[in-house]
Amino acid sequence: MGGTSNVKLIDDNGIRVDGRTLDELRPIKIEAGVLKRADGSAYVEFGKNKVLAAVYGPRECHPRHMQDPSKAIVQCKYNMIAFSVNDRKRPGPDRRSVEISKIISEALEYVVFTENFPRTSIDVYIEVLQANAGTRCAGLTAASVALADAGIPMKDLVPAVAVGKVNDQVVLDLQKEEDNFGQADLPIAMIPRTGEVLLMQMDGHMTMDEFDRAIELGVGACKKIYDLQKDALQRRYSVEQPVGEEPEEPAPAPQTEG
Amino acid sequence: MAREIMSEIKRDHVHKLLAKGKRVDNRAWDEFRPISIQTGFAENAEGSARVKLGNTDVLVGVKMTVGEPFADTPDRGVLSTNAELIPLASPTFESGPPDENSIELARVCDRGIRESQMVDLEKLCIEKGKEVWIMFVDMYVLDYDGNLFDAAFLGAVSALRSTMVPAKAEGKGEDFPLPIRHMPISVTSVQIENSILVDPTLDEEKVAAARLTVTTDENGDLRAMQKGLTGALTLEQIYKIVETSQRLGNDLRKMIG
Numbered sequence: 001m002g003g004t005s006n007v008k009l010i011d012d013n014g015i016r017v018d019g020r021t022l023d024e025l026r027p028i029k030i031e032a033g034v035l036k037r038a039d040g041s042a043y044v045e046f047g048k049n050k051v052l053a054a055v056y057g058p059r060e061c062h063p064r065h066m067q068d069p070s071k072a073i074v075q076c077k078y079n080m081i082a083f084s085v086n087d088r089k090r091p092g093p094d095r096r097s098v099e100i101s102k103i104i105s106e107a108l109e110y111v112v113f114t115e116n117f118p119r120t121s122i123d124v125y126i127e128v129l130q131a132n133a134g135t136r137c138a139g140l141t142a143a144s145v146a147l148a149d150a151g152i153p154m155k156d157l158v159p160a161v162a163v164g165k166v167n168d169q170v171v172l173d174l175q176k177e178e179d180n181f182g183q184a185d186l187p188i189a190m191i192p193r194t195g196e197v198l199l200m201q202m203d204g205h206m207t208m209d210e211f212d213r214a215i216e217l218g219v220g221a222c223k224k225i226y227d228l229q230k231d232a233l234q235r236r237y238s239v240e241q242p243v244g245e246e247p248e249e250p251a252p253a254p255q256t257e258g
Numbered sequence: 259m260a261r262e263i264m265s266e267i268k269r270d271h272v273h274k275l276l277a278k279g280k281r282v283d284n285r286a287w288d289e290f291r292p293i294s295i296q297t298g299f300a301e302n303a304e305g306s307a308r309v310k311l312g313n314t315d316v317l318v319g320v321k322m323t324v325g326e327p328f329a330d331t332p333d334r335g336v337l338s339t340n341a342e343l344i345p346l347a348s349p350t351f352e353s354g355p356p357d358e359n360s361i362e363l364a365r366v367c368d369r370g371i372r373e374s375q376m377v378d379l380e381k382l383c384i385e386k387g388k389e390v391w392i393m394f395v396d397m398y399v400l401d402y403d404g405n406l407f408d409a410a411f412l413g414a415v416s417a418l419r420s421t422m423v424p425a426k427a428e429g430k431g432e433d434f435p436l437p438i439r440h441m442p443i444s445v446t447s448v449q450i451e452n453s454i455l456v457d458p459t460l461d462e463e464k465v466a467a468a469r470l471t472v473t474t475d476e477n478g479d480l481r482a483m484q485k486g487l488t489g490a491l492t493l494e495q496i497y498k499i500v501e502t503s504q505r506l507g508n509d510l511r512k513m514i515g
Contacts, residue, residue: 095361102358109488186483196490200470202483203373211480211500215493 007181010167016178018047022171023217025161025224030141030232032149040150042232044142047175048132053142055150058120072117076105076124078139084131100136107160107189107198108143113153122152133179134162137187140199145229149236158198159225160189163214165206170213172221184210188218192226195219262350264464272465276453282461283312288502290457295412295514297420305421305436309413312459313403315347318413319396320421320436324428327383327390335382336392339368341399341410348402366444366484367397367411370473374442374481377418381437384430391423393436404460407471407484411444416514442481443510444473445503449491454498456506470496472503476511 009017020026026047035041038054045051061067066075078100080089093101104126112122124146126139137160144158164174165184174182184204190197206214272282285291291312300306303319310316327334341364343351356364371377382391395417397410421436448458448466455462463469467489473482480500485491491499 095356095365098358098361099365102362103484103486106486106488110490191490194490195492197485197493197496198490200483200485200491200496202480203369204481205373205475206480208478208480208500208504215496219493 007177008167009178009181010169010171014169016166016171018175020173022169023220025173025221026175028225028228030145030228032145032232032236038146038150040146040148040152042142042145042149044138044145046132046134046138046141046173048130049128049135049138050130051135051138051142052127052129053139053146054125054127055122055143055146055152056125057122057150058117058152059123061119061121066121067119070118071114072112072120072122074105074109074112074114074122074124076101076108076126076143078104078126078128078136080128080131080135084128100139103199103201104136104140104143107140107158108147110196110198111144111155111158111191112147113155116153122147132176133174134187136160136199137162137189140189141225141229145232148233156191156193157226157229158189158191159222159229160187160199161218161221161225162187163218163221165204165210165214170206170210170217172217184214186211186214186218188215188222190219190222192219192223262460262464264461268461269465272461273451276450281455282459285457287454288456288506290408290506290510291459293412293510293513295416297416303417304424305417305419307413307416307420309409309416311405311409311412311457313401314405314409315399315401316406316409316413317398317400318410318417319398320417321394321396322421322423323392323394324384324389324430325392327387331379332387333383333390334379335377335390337368337372337377337379337395338392339364339371339395339397339414341367341397341406343399343402343406347399351399351402362484362486363406363410364397366407366471366482367395367414369482369484370411370442370444371395371414371418374440374473374475376415376438376440376442378437378439382423393418393421402460404458404463405446407446408444408457411442411473412510412514415442440475441511442473442475443507444471444482445506445510446471447499447502448487449489449495454495454502456502470499472500474504474507476508478504478508 029045034043040055140160186202189199299308305320449468469486
């Protein structure tokens with residue numbers, strides 16, 4: 001958060017640089033089952049963010065000392081590819097990605113019925129192919145769809161979104177310019193059905209009133225993203241009816257002679 | 259870091275006490291353990307503080323050097339925060355490069371300092387685009403009995419407040435105290451079943467489902483937050499924690515003056 005910038009990102013009619021209103025999400029696209037080798041996968045776009053998630057497991061837990069005899073552990077690795085951002089990102093984990101991996105693992109572990117798979121690891125890989133702010137939320141959104149696609153028993157899906165503050169206004173789903181020059185950023189993941197919050201971070205500067213508004217926007221957006229997640233899974237697993245074909249006539253019973 | 263193990267009997271003990279509204283050490287749910295802060299502990303650091311929060315013991319030092327600014331902030335000093343969970347402090351800490359726990363600890367503390375604009379970084383510019391002051395905040399855990407976030411943050415804030423910029427030694431004029439603008443305080447709470455407990459001990463942390471750290475400034479505004487652990491929090495619980503953090507933040511601010 002720059003915090004001190006005077007860059008004007010919202011016009012007098014409350015329209016943002018990309019034409020959205022303050023409480024509007026970017027266009028979101030979610031597809032389930034996009035990779036062949038992975039046990040489960042998903043592709044998510046939040047505006048210009050492009051994120052792939054793959055799930056392997058439950059499988060043998062490495063490193064072995066991480067095994068839990070009573071349940072599975074969820075090990076998420078969040079990674080940005082080298083050309084996902086303007087300045088080339090040096091490949092490999094950095095401190096930011098280690099932290100994000102940890103909090104996403106924790107959020108996902110809550111929804112997976114881990115006690116069904118003792119001693120195993122459920123490995124979740126999130127690759128950010130193109131970044132435009134809000135990648136941890138897009139990644140978590142994708143990862144929970146990938147877990148469902150892998151057929152892993154879960155309490156629910158986990159939608160996530162970032163709410164922020166730009167030009168002293170609380171806005172939903174920051175894109176890159178808003179994130180760079182914004183005053184606060186608050187990523188949140190919540191199960192809409194139960195109201196349980198599984199991921200929450202905040203940095204920047206928010207008054208209590210702004211926090212209230214941010215939570216309100218975040219809760220509403222999580223509901224919308226949740227519906228898109230469900231829709232992606234339904235599209236993936238709906239049984240296709242052949243179009244325009246009449247059901248076949250039952251073959252006439254063979255005539256028996258005599 | 260190896261997993262913290264807890265015996266069933268101890269776990270039951272914590273739960274049974276909580277059912278009666280009590281904590282292991284008889285504190286109220288919103289009560290901190292005794293806090294002691296000793297600044298100037300490490301004389302070779304530009305600023306330092308040793309913080310004891312109950313049995314948790316953390317030593318924080320600030321070193322400063324002259325260096326180049328980042329290209330995108332040519333007129334501002336640089337803040338670098340690091341946390342070390344050294345094997346001296348707990349049987350579960352291992353030597354080696356920082357693991358995810360120490361990285362999370364360092365980054366949450368870093369955001370509390372950075373986002374509250376506690377230090378006026380513009381006053382740490384020597385020559386725009388060429389030379390600025392670089393602050394290294396190094397946090398060492400010496401004894402781990404829970405709630406490292408608040409102990410380390412209190413240590414970092416106290417150490418920074420006691421820091422003298424070593425301008426003379428670097429040939430940059432007279433030494434001066436680090437320009438401090440705000441006084442952020444972090445308060446960490448955990449959720450165990452339906453109870454919220456502030457400043458958890460290690461035993462309470464091991465039983466806890468979810469954790470939330472809330473950093474506020476002297477106006478009660480929010481500056482940083484971090485949810486941790488694999489449990490869930492309801493919005494009602496989040497509001498309870500945020501409001502408690504504002505209130506206790508003010509109390510702590512008065513206490514350390």
